[in-house]
Amino acid sequence: MEEKLIFKHRFIEHPKDVEYFKQFPAPLMELIHSGHNVNINATLPFWGPFFYFLVRSLKCEKVLEIGTAEGYSSWYLANAVNDNAVRNGYTDAIFYGIDIVKTEDVKKELDKVGLPNIILNLDTANLTPQTFDGIQFDLIFQDGNHEKKYVLHEIDVLYPQLKGNGLGYLLMHDIMGPSSEAFQEIKDMIKKGIYNFEYTILDDGIYGLAVLRKMENYIERKYPY
Numbered sequence: 001m002e003e004k005l006i007f008k009h010r011f012i013e014h015p016k017d018v019e020y021f022k023q024f025p026a027p028l029m030e031l032i033h034s035g036h037n038v039n040i041n042a043t044l045p046f047w048g049p050f051f052y053f054l055v056r057s058l059k060c061e062k063v064l065e066i067g068t069a070e071g072y073s074s075w076y077l078a079n080a081v082n083d084n085a086v087r088n089g090y091t092d093a094i095f096y097g098i099d100i101v102k103t104e105d106v107k108k109e110l111d112k113v114g115l116p117n118i119i120l121n122l123d124t125a126n127l128t129p130q131t132f133d134g135i136q137f138d139l140i141f142q143d144g145n146h147e148k149k150y151v152l153h154e155i156d157v158l159y160p161q162l163k164g165n166g167l168g169y170l171l172m173h174d175i176m177g178p179s180s181e182a183f184q185e186i187k188d189m190i191k192k193g194i195y196n197f198e199y200t201i202l203d204d205g206i207y208g209l210a211v212l213r214k215m216e217n218y219i220e221r222k223y224p225y
């Protein structure tokens, strides 16, 4: 069991994090963040840990992040996918990422602690149905280039690769900021029946986060299934 305790001797080390927790003490968050290799992301400090628990709750096996950047949210998503595999006996659970920068750095950190991942150095303008051929995602976190043409192209390509039946989730970041135009267009397309999503705006603060759930072929489940 000893080798599974990968965070046992880790502490908050990054000077920015030390400063953050001195100013805003939050012991539980400090504990959760203490295994991370990068400092808390100022844009989405709480969504990272939130994504971990969301992906665990939804039992996701295949998660894609568009815009991995330094790997703040990637770390939480990749840990959740791996822990779901351990808990639920998945044999092919993988965290997928895309970015145009730092993909090797993020991959190295995830590999170091044995988190299955595939991170592509790719401009999503070049994303095609062949990029993730045959893969069905449980959850996609869209946080790359927020310009309308990128966001719409990503959703156009990936919609068929998101699970239906209420099992596929798209998280759109920055819908109150740079993605607002794209989000408006997606809402219009939902109204026209082009996409079958239920959605809610979980956060309409400075950046904003929307959760869209793909309802194609939805069969209402009654527990126990």
Ligand SMILES: C[S@@+](CC[C@H](N)C(=O)[O-])C[C@H]1O[C@@H](n2cnc3c(N)ncnc32)[C@H](O)[C@@H]1O
Binding pocket: 041, 044, 066, 067, 068, 069, 070, 071, 072, 073, 074, 098, 099, 100, 101, 122, 123, 124, 125, 143, 144, 145, 150
């Ligand atoms: C807001 S940051 C992502 C932050 C990250 N999700 C986190 O929470 O730590 C946006 C990222 O999208 C990447 N990006 C921008 N344009 C892109 C494109 N056309 N294709 C892929 N990635 C892109 C940027 O390089 C940047 O790393």
